[in-house]
Amino acid sequence: MSEKHLKTGDSLPPYSGKLRLFAMRFCPYAERSVLVLNAKKLAYDLVFIDLDNKPEWIFSFNPKGSVPVLEYEEGKAIFDSTIINVYLDEKYPEVPLQAADPLRRAQDKLLVELFAPAQSAYYTAAFNAQALTPTSAETYHKGLEILQKEIESRGTTYLAGDQPGLIDYTIWPFLERFLALPLLGKTDFAIDQSKYEVLLKYIEAMKTVPAVKSYCLAPETHSKFTESRVKGNPDYNMLDTSDVVCCMRPRKKKE
């Protein structure tokens, strides 16, 4: 798999017959669906697109042009990470990721909703720092506290239980990116050991989950991409090694 992002003018790669996910390598919403596809051990193709110079054909799959988009049959697609993930979980029930109990499913959705303001505060801190107000960091920490309290009260390694589930894969992509904020000079947004012992233990556990491990990026990498985006020239292809020719080996491809 190449980590190169297709852009305006690039052709749509031929459909292989597998599920196909259109994503952007650094998009947390797209990551949610990547993690669910990984966790469910589904075979799929992953195609990255440049969100600043979108290939024309993305609009035939999603009129909004946003990612993630799941092509579930040639030329037929659904979009929105939440919609895609519930669809995948219901359509391929072999590895169930949603909670079995209707009330717990509702509570998981509420947790995502109560955590969402922290995500918005993260976006402001990372990409729109001039709009930061003292309440941004407060909102962010309130979201983290809600999450930590929930992890504590559930008393399991993951939010879903002893194994991670949809709720974990939905929250994770943001935690992964939150860790980059101190590197971007946003020290108010650090997740300190003193205050967040339980949350940090959860973060460490999540990093070892195979579905996460194979896609997760280091804070330094997120920080570097964020800086390029803030400068107005997002380096979508910074991880792409498909064109690297090594002296000793043929063309190296990232898995």
Add this chain to the structure above:
Amino acid sequence: MSEKHLKTGDSLPPYSGKLRLFAMRFCPYAERSVLVLNAKKLAYDLVFIDLDNKPEWIFSFNPKGSVPVLEYEEGKAIFDSTIINVYLDEKYPEVPLQAADPLRRAQDKLLVELFAPAQSAYYTAAFNAQALTPTSAETYHKGLEILQKEIESRGTTYLAGDQPGLIDYTIWPFLERFLALPLLGKTDFAIDQSKYEVLLKYIEAMKTVPAVKSYCLAPETHSKFTESRVKGNPDYNMLDTSDVVCCMRPRKKKE
């Protein structure tokens, strides 16, 4: 049932043991859950609250203080119309309202998402007319066209089939309010017979659905409430007749 809205300082009515929905009589999101409770023939209590002077206890059920909120057990609640409605449908499966097929369920959610910009345009037209731009009416009509096209392509009386389902009860509260826009002087937002024959036929069919009929309000009523809200003094209790004493009968209560 009284249509009076409880406000700051008012006590929480005693819990009867039934499901209890906290709502606001003119809120389309709250209406979504009322319709689902009605359609599923569930026994429930309905408590209206004044959203400008919220009773303190609403925050113990929902930290956001928004409606609808469903108290599913004494002191325990979930909120957000979408979360509540899926919970009700899964917890009480006797009258199933969601589509049986995972793909159709995903497509129903996408339709709600693609229709949402029309809802935003409606809010602007109804409550914030000074923010109207020429694209507002375009966005609104684009949403209506998407909806009409979908009704046409499904070829059934309701979006869900020969009987209305969750998708119909999710969209309906907005259509009901859209019909008030011409009365508010927003003639660009009229749903004309010439352009919307299929949609208008759908609207007429929805009006006859028992779950809708018992809660639906006339465009004149919505228009009157909207005007009061725009003037900064929302007349939440305009439908309340619980204090009307008739000469010939004891205190009249609306059912």
